[in-house]
Amino acid sequence: MTGAAGDGGAAGLELVIVGCAGHGRELLDIVHAINEAAAGTAWRVRGFVDDTPTEVNLKRLQRLDVPYLGSLVTLGDLPTGTHVAVGIGDPRSRRRVARRVASHRLPAATLVHPDATLGTDAEHGEGLVLFAGARVTTNVTFGHHVQLNQNVTIGHDCVVRDHVSVNPLAAVSGDCHLDEGVLVGAGAVVLQGLRIGAEATVGAGACVVRDVPAGTVVKGVPAR
Known part of the structure; x- marks a missing residue:
């Protein structure tokens, strides 16, 4: 099996989540649960990216104390090895975004709730x-x-x-x-x-x- 859940080691791996809407923020909850179960930091969330975030969802990110990093163009500026989780429920939209992630040679995170x-x-x-x-x-x-x-x-x-x-x-x-x-x-x-x-x-x-x-x-x- 590849990509075990929370395979970040003691120091944790950098993670960016695509999608500021509800589905993406649900992925943040999974990350929190993984970190809690690991009794450490398996994943360090740098923030969210989204091409068209609504004001409502940006305010919700503020309440979660997680930064909005910008549009998907920002993926090109991420350090090599930063993992990306695509928080989009619609399969076709997720496929389009996953291809953009792959074009930047960024690894996709595997997230399995405890x-x-x-x-x-x-x-x-x-x-x-x-x-x-x-x-x-x-x-x-x-x-x-x-x-x-x-x-x-x-x-x-x-x-x-x-x-x-x-x-x-x-x-x-x-x-x-x-x-x-x-x-x-x-x-x-x-x-x-x-x-x-x-x-x-x-x-x-x-x-x-x-x-x-x-x-x-x-x-x-x-x-x-």
């Missing part, structure tokens, strides 16, 4: 984010920049490709395949052995009982 579990024989690319309560069982393979929100479950032998987002309380059964850029909505269920095609969206609360073609939106029970 209250999440990553089972045996699991593999992942850089940028994996597991929120509190996420449960991943055995022999699961993740691509790059996958994000599992609060209380998500991923069953055995699943393959989850790059930039997939699984929203809170969703359940993906065993032997499923989520292609690149899939979004699984809050509270949705994907039944055993199914494939969700690239860029498809599963609506909140849906129950998927058959394969979902690429680029489609399905919703309802059963999902159509």
Whole structure:
């Protein structure tokens, strides 16, 4: 397995979070939890970058006592080795930003909340984010920049490709395949052995009982 959570050592690694909105600030909470569990500083947060921060979210950053560093152009000025966490929930937007991060040759942080579990024989690319309560069982393979929100479950032998987002309380059964850029909505269920095609969206609360073609939106029970 690559990129263990909070793999910052005693001194801690420098981290910048992209996205000042709620999703990005939730990543800051994960970092705080990792540092607390490590009884030290696994990550040192330099601040946030965002191309279009709202005044409301900038004020929220001030309350958190974390600086706003500027637009994504600022990434080019960061010291070599500074890690970046992409705090964007939408898969397509996250993919665009992840490419910009990669163009600056900056490593993507893997963040696993201490209250999440990553089972045996699991593999992942850089940028994996597991929120509190996420449960991943055995022999699961993740691509790059996958994000599992609060209380998500991923069953055995699943393959989850790059930039997939699984929203809170969703359940993906065993032997499923989520292609690149899939979004699984809050509270949705994907039944055993199914494939969700690239860029498809599963609506909140849906129950998927058959394969979902690429680029489609399905919703309802059963999902159509």
